[in-house]
Amino acid sequence: MRIAKPLLLVITPLGLIDGFYECYRLAPGRLVLMLAMVSVVGVGFVSVIATVRREREPPSAPPAAPPAAAPSPPSPPPPDEAP
Secondary structure (H helix, E strand, C coil): CHHHHHHHHHHHHHHHHHHHHHHHHHHHHHHHHHCCCCCCCHHHHHHHHHHHHHHHHHCCCCCCCCCCCCCHHHHHHHCCCCC
């Protein structure tokens, strides 16, 4: 893996550039379709990477609980009824 990752990071863009050149040389009109296809795949990769990074972030601090309500004062005793 120490050699494979740098090779992929270098060879893949070179292969794409070579493919774009050959496409332009053989069928220039289809280069637009090839660029559109590669762009859609690139947007998909970026979307997946952004989602993974967002989900990997530690959750932010939970919202603070509202302060406990102060106990209400005791209600006054009912008035005495006179007979």
